[in-house]
Amino acid sequence: MGEEKAMTQMLKECSLSDKLCILWHQQYEIIIIPAFLVGATLIILGVILWLFIREKRAQQQSPGLQGIAPEPPFRGQNGEAGGHEGSVFVPLKETSVESLLQTSTHALAKLQIPREQLSEVLEWIYNGSCGAIYRTKMHPGDPAKSKDIVLKVLKEPARLHEIQDFLGRIQFYQYLGKHQNLVQLEGCCTEREPLYMVLEDVAQGDLLSFLWTCRRDVMTMDGLLYDLTEKQVYHIGKQVLLALEFLQDKHLFHGDVAARNILIQCDLTAKLCGLGLAYEVHTQGAITSTRTVPLKWLAPERLLLRPAGIRGDIWSFGILLYEMVTLGAPPYPEVPPISILQHLQRGKIMKRPSSCTQTMYSLMKSCWRWKEDRRPSVRELCSRLETASRTADDKAVLQVPELVVPELYAAVAGIGVKSLSYSYSVL
Structure with missing residues (x-):
C-alpha cells in the first residue's frame, strides 16, 4: 500500500507532458536487463573467437599431407589414453x-656386437627415418656361423635427442623380445658413433614386392616359389594376426598393417616390421603429429583423428587380405586418397575382386565394419581364418596379368x- 501511495503522489507531481517521470520507477528494468544481455553476448562471442583461434593454430601445427594423415593419440583396450606403464625407455639426462653413449652402452651391454664382426661390404637398401639401411654380413668367431643381417645406421651428424631416440628404439626391441612373426633384433654397436642397430635379414624382401613378382610369368626366383594360392593367403594372414596378438598382449598396436610392412621368407614365413608407431605409443603415450600413415589403409576412426587402437589394425588387416588376393593392387583404385573418408x-x-572367394570377402567385410566394437577381435579373426583355410583352394594359383608400374x-x-622398398630390377 505504501508503494502505491508513493506512486500516486509522484504521478500527481508530474506534468502531463513529462513521460519520463511516469516511467521512472521502472529504471532498473530498463537499464539492468539490456546491460546483462549485452554482457552475455560479448562473453559468448569471446568464447567462440577463442575456439576458432585455437582450431586454426592446431591446423597450422599439423597440416597433414595429401593421401597421408597425421596420427591421433593411442587408446588402449579399455579406452584409456597413454602408453604402457612398464615403459623400458627412460629419457637419459646426460647433456653430452x-x-x-657411455650410459647406454652399459645398459645395452648384452646386445653389443664388436664392430670388427661386421663386414665392410654394404648393400644399400633404402633410407629410413633414422638413416640409411644396408644389407651386409656378420662374421662371429666361427666362420660357419656367418649370417646375413640388416644394418640400420644413424645418420651423422646426429643431435643429442636423435641419438637418444635411436637408443630408445633399440631398447624397445629388447623389451619386445622374440616372436617368430616379428623381425628380430640381433644386437647393436653404440659405444661410439656411428651407431648401428643390427636386425635379422629376411632376404626375400617385403610382401608387396613379392606379390608384384607373382604377377610375372615366373615359377621360382632365388629359391622362392612365386605362386600364391588362396590357402597360402590365409597362411600368411594368420601369421600377421599372431604378431598383432603378441603386440596386443603388451598393450600395443601396430598402426600401419600393410603388405609393404611385412617381410616374407622362402617358406612363406611372414614377419611384421615397421614398428615405429608402436614404439612411439610405448615411450610417449601417443603418436607424434609428424608420424604419417597412408589414408587408404586407415580405419574411419583414425581418419577422423580419434584415438587409435588395435581395432584399427583389424580394419587394415582387411585391406591386407585385399592386397594379397589381388597380388598387390592398391586399395580403392577409383577413389582419390584425399576423398577416402567421404567415400x-x-x-x-571395396567390391569383391574377381579372384576372391565369397568366404574371404566375408572376412574382409567383417574387418570393415564402421563401428570398432563390431569388428572381430584379433583372436576371433585368427580362428575364422583357420576355419576358412581348411576348405580353401590349394591348387589354383592367383593370377593378375597386368604388371605394376611403381x-x-x-x-x-x-x-x-x-x-x-622394392628393386626395379625385380619388377
Whole structure:
C-alpha cells in the first residue's frame, strides 16, 4: 500500500507532458536487463573467437599431407589414453653425447656386437627415418656361423635427442623380445658413433614386392616359389594376426598393417616390421603429429583423428587380405586418397575382386565394419581364418596379368614412391 501511495503522489507531481517521470520507477528494468544481455553476448562471442583461434593454430601445427594423415593419440583396450606403464625407455639426462653413449652402452651391454664382426661390404637398401639401411654380413668367431643381417645406421651428424631416440628404439626391441612373426633384433654397436642397430635379414624382401613378382610369368626366383594360392593367403594372414596378438598382449598396436610392412621368407614365413608407431605409443603415450600413415589403409576412426587402437589394425588387416588376393593392387583404385573418408561415410566399401572367394570377402567385410566394437577381435579373426583355410583352394594359383608400374601405384595408393622398398630390377 505504501508503494502505491508513493506512486500516486509522484504521478500527481508530474506534468502531463513529462513521460519520463511516469516511467521512472521502472529504471532498473530498463537499464539492468539490456546491460546483462549485452554482457552475455560479448562473453559468448569471446568464447567462440577463442575456439576458432585455437582450431586454426592446431591446423597450422599439423597440416597433414595429401593421401597421408597425421596420427591421433593411442587408446588402449579399455579406452584409456597413454602408453604402457612398464615403459623400458627412460629419457637419459646426460647433456653430452659422450656421457649418453657411455650410459647406454652399459645398459645395452648384452646386445653389443664388436664392430670388427661386421663386414665392410654394404648393400644399400633404402633410407629410413633414422638413416640409411644396408644389407651386409656378420662374421662371429666361427666362420660357419656367418649370417646375413640388416644394418640400420644413424645418420651423422646426429643431435643429442636423435641419438637418444635411436637408443630408445633399440631398447624397445629388447623389451619386445622374440616372436617368430616379428623381425628380430640381433644386437647393436653404440659405444661410439656411428651407431648401428643390427636386425635379422629376411632376404626375400617385403610382401608387396613379392606379390608384384607373382604377377610375372615366373615359377621360382632365388629359391622362392612365386605362386600364391588362396590357402597360402590365409597362411600368411594368420601369421600377421599372431604378431598383432603378441603386440596386443603388451598393450600395443601396430598402426600401419600393410603388405609393404611385412617381410616374407622362402617358406612363406611372414614377419611384421615397421614398428615405429608402436614404439612411439610405448615411450610417449601417443603418436607424434609428424608420424604419417597412408589414408587408404586407415580405419574411419583414425581418419577422423580419434584415438587409435588395435581395432584399427583389424580394419587394415582387411585391406591386407585385399592386397594379397589381388597380388598387390592398391586399395580403392577409383577413389582419390584425399576423398577416402567421404567415400566411407557414404557406407561404401571395396567390391569383391574377381579372384576372391565369397568366404574371404566375408572376412574382409567383417574387418570393415564402421563401428570398432563390431569388428572381430584379433583372436576371433585368427580362428575364422583357420576355419576358412581348411576348405580353401590349394591348387589354383592367383593370377593378375597386368604388371605394376611403381609410380602409378604410388599415385593411386597415396604413397610416396621412395617409401616403397622394392628393386626395379625385380619388377
